[in-house]
Amino acid sequence: xxxxxxxxxxKYLRRRCPKDCIFSPYFPPTDPDKFACVHRIYGxxxxxxxxxxxxxxxxxxxxxxxxxxAKCRVEDPVYGCVGIISLLQTQIQKxxxxxxxxxxxxxxxxxxxxxxx
Amino acid sequence: MGGPGSSPCASCKLLRRRCxxxxxxxxxxxxxxxxxxxxxxKVFGxxxxxxxxxxxxxxxRADAVNSLVFEANARVRDPVYGCVGAISYLQxxxxxxxxxxxxxxxxxxxxxxxxxPTLQSxxxxxxxxxxxxALLLNNNNNINNCGNNTNNNNLGYAMSSGQFNSNFxxxxxxxxxxxxxxxxxxxxxxxxxx
Numbered sequence: 001x002x003x004x005x006x007x008x009x010x011k012y013l014r015r016r017c018p019k020d021c022i023f024s025p026y027f028p029p030t031d032p033d034k035f036a037c038v039h040r041i042y043g044x045x046x047x048x049x050x051x052x053x054x055x056x057x058x059x060x061x062x063x064x065x066x067x068x069x070a071k072c073r074v075e076d077p078v079y080g081c082v083g084i085i086s087l088l089q090t091q092i093q094k095x096x097x098x099x100x101x102x103x104x105x106x107x108x109x110x111x112x113x114x115x116x117x
Numbered sequence: 118m119g120g121p122g123s124s125p126c127a128s129c130k131l132l133r134r135r136c137x138x139x140x141x142x143x144x145x146x147x148x149x150x151x152x153x154x155x156x157x158x159k160v161f162g163x164x165x166x167x168x169x170x171x172x173x174x175x176x177x178r179a180d181a182v183n184s185l186v187f188e189a190n191a192r193v194r195d196p197v198y199g200c201v202g203a204i205s206y207l208q209x210x211x212x213x214x215x216x217x218x219x220x221x222x223x224x225x226x227x228x229x230x231x232x233x234p235t236l237q238s239x240x241x242x243x244x245x246x247x248x249x250x251a252l253l254l255n256n257n258n259n260i261n262n263c264g265n266n267t268n269n270n271n272l273g274y275a276m277s278s279g280q281f282n283s284n285f286x287x288x289x290x291x292x293x294x295x296x297x298x299x300x301x302x303x304x305x306x307x308x309x310x311x
Contacts, residue, residue: 041169043162050160050196058197065201069188077169078177081200082184088207095214102221109228 008035013044022051026063034067041070127154132163141170145182153186160189 009023010016012035017024023044027035038047047066054062073080125136126143131154136143142163146154157166166185170178192199 041161041165043165046160046162046165050192054196062197065198068201069192069199073169073188077173078181079184080188081204082187084204085200085207088204088211091211092207092214095211095218099214099218099221102218102225106221106225106228109225109232113228113232 005029008032009039009044012036012039022048026051026060037070037074038063038066041073042066124148127151128158128163131155131158141167145170145179156189156193157182157185160192161185 006017006029007021007024008027008029008031010021011029012032023035042050050066051059051062069081072084076083079086123136125134125148126140127146127148127150128142129136129140130148130151142154154163161169166182169185170181173181188200191203195202198205
């Protein structure tokens with residue numbers, strides 16, 4: 001591959017970008033931060049191994065999710081994206097509790113309404 | 118843990134090296150749970166984990182390790198989406214529940230309006246009724262058109278059921294949502310990994 005058209009990964013790793021580079025479809029040279037972030041958290045070797053174990057048609061989604069998780073980890077080094085999961089679970093519990101409360105109020109109101117009839 | 122005479126920690130055992138007295142992994146990867154380090158090493162790599170822990174104050178490292186283990190487990194269970202699949206599923210659940218809550222609140226408002234003393238004019242009561250009935254109708258239609266997600270909150274189920282929207286939100290929009298929610302300290306959410 002033309003050295004001037006190396007993917008972001010090979011540019012970062014300062015190596016030639018082969019024709020069958022596993023990174024090149026997902027890390028274009030126009031977005032160097034994407035690979036830098038993923039490499040910082042997972043390491044190029046681990047990302048490569050993970051992608052090799054995934055069918056080709058699913059690799060783009062896998063890269064996007066790895067990038068998202070890596071970004072979350074950079075922004076929150078303690079909890080990463082697990083912090084978001086925690087918040088969502090809390091929100092779910094809170095909303096379920098509000099629904100239960102409101103449904104209880106509906107039942108009471110309906111009972112009262114049927115008594116007036 | 119670590120040092121001469123004591124059992125090496127799980128990481129040093131796996132990496133086949135001497136477990137130093139000040140081994141950064143030793144407090145968090147006891148030798149009786151080799152799987153914990155194995156999975157984190159598989160996904161993140163020992164050197165990356167070490168670097169991450171070194172950048173954190175000591176009192177936050179245990180939580181960081183637990184969240185890394187959680188993410189690593191999620192990634193092994195779902196190599197394509199990892200934790201993101203669970204986030205997508207939970208976001209969907211939050212939306213559905215908020216709609217259900219809106220419907221329930223509109224319904225109670227309707228019932229209360231029907232039994233309000235006639236302080237308002239008859240005309241106004243009718244208008245309110247119609248608005249809320251329209252809201253009820255719209256919300257009911259929205260709920261009927263929702264996907265067939267189950268009500269199962271179990272994260273493990275969520276990660277293996279494949280009921281995810283692959284078009285998960287971007288990090289910035291999820292972060293915005295995070296800001297809008299009550300910013301509780303996740304340290305208190307012990308149920309996540311106990």
